[in-house]
Amino acid sequence: xxxxxxxxxKIMNQDALKKSAAEAALKxxxxxxxxGVGTGSTVNHFIDGLAxxxxxxxxxxxxSEASSKRLKALGIEVFDLNNVNDLPVYVDGADEITRHMHMxxxxxGALTREKIVAAVAKRFICIADTSKWVGRLGNFPLPVEVIPxxxxxxxxxxxxxxxxxxxxxxxxxxxxxxxxxVHHLDIMNPxxxxxxxxQIAGVVTCGLFARRAADVLFLADSSGxxxxxxxx
Numbered sequence: 451x452x453x454x455x456x457x458x459x460k461i462m463n464q465d466a467l468k469k470s471a472a473e474a475a476l477k478x479x480x481x482x483x484x485x486g487v488g489t490g491s492t493v494n495h496f497i498d499g500l501a502x503x504x505x506x507x508x509x510x511x512x513x514s515e516a517s518s519k520r521l522k523a524l525g526i527e528v529f530d531l532n533n534v535n536d537l538p539v540y541v542d543g544a545d546e547i548t549r550h551m552h553m554x555x556x557x558x559g560a561l562t563r564e565k566i567v568a569a570v571a572k573r574f575i576c577i578a579d580t581s582k583w584v585g586r587l588g589n590f591p592l593p594v595e596v597i598p599x600x601x602x603x604x605x606x607x608x609x610x611x612x613x614x615x616x617x618x619x620x621x622x623x624x625x626x627x628x629x630x631x632v633h634h635l636d637i638m639n640p641x642x643x644x645x646x647x648x649q650i651a652g653v654v655t656c657g658l659f660a661r662r663a664a665d666v667l668f669l670a671d672s673s674g675x676x677x678x679x680x681x682x
Contacts, residue, residue: 465491467579467670468543472496474668474675475541475577481506484534486567487521488542489514489560492577496541497521511537513567514560515624531570540571544578544664545590545657551576551664551680552640556593556657559623565655568662576664580671587640591616591631592647593657598628600652607650608632611643627654 472495479485479500487497487510497517500507501524509527511534512518518528531537542564544553553576555561568574592613596604605615613632621629637643640660647656667678 463672464579464581467672468492468577469495470675471577471579471668471670473499474670474677475575476500476503478539478575478666479503479507479541480538482508483538484508484529484536485510486537486540486542486571487512487517488540488564488567489517490543490558492543492579493517493541494520496577497524497526500524501526511567511570513542513563514558516558516560531567534570537567537571539573539575540568541575541577542568544576544582544659546584546587547576547578547582547664547667548584548587548640549678549681550640550660551667551678552587553659553664554587554590554592554657555659556595556629557590559593559595559618559621559629561593561657562595562623562625562627562655565659565662568659573666574662574664576667578667578669580669583669586637587658588635588637591633592635592637593618594630594632594647595623595625595627595654595656596630597652597654601628601630604650604652605630608647611646612636625654 615630618629644658
């Protein structure tokens with residue numbers, strides 16, 4: 451019983467940290483603008499907070515069907531990115547992030563749309579709790595979205611890079627593709643590896659966000675919120 455209570459308390463504390471990071475990002479949202487919104491448990495807190503200021507923003511561009519559904523349910527208009535000329539900011543979480551603001555993303559499977567929205571946005575704000583802060587990327591398996599017919603070929607190519615790819619069972623992306631989660635990659639140079647993987651025929655994109663890294667990180671730990679900028 452004591453072990454269960456301790457585990458529940460840890461989960462609650464981590465959720466509180468996620469909420470704190472999300473609320474900090476709300477303070478940097480420009481008024482009367484369309485906001486880029488990511489996907490995941492930390493972003494859900496951001497969306498809930500965004501609903502409290504929905505009269506002060508024009509709406510949102512979403513990186514996933516799940517986030518779009520949540521935004522619409524809270525009365526926030528969701529725009530097609532093709533109809534948006536200016537996206538001043540994109541807010542999203544990370545599965546891992548370094549001091550260079552390089553990230554692994556895609557644990558929720560929305561990596562391709564996340565990468566597209568991030569590419570369009572002028573500023574990328576990452577929100578995360580301290581468990582996502584790492585010295586080097588790679589402990590979290592790297593998601594790679596692939597065209598279904600190329601799955602086996604891409605897996606073989608990823609093995610040549612030193613990784614151990616595993617098909618994410620029973621999962622299909624919003625784009626109708628599958629995901630290979632690549633374990634044990636030695637990610638010495640995230641920018642270079644991102645380019646190499648993305649050039650494999652059949653890969654839609656990989657979950658390395660290094661070429662378009664975050665600009666600002668709101669990192670929550672037990673001492674409070676830290677606003678960090680990239681060391682580049």
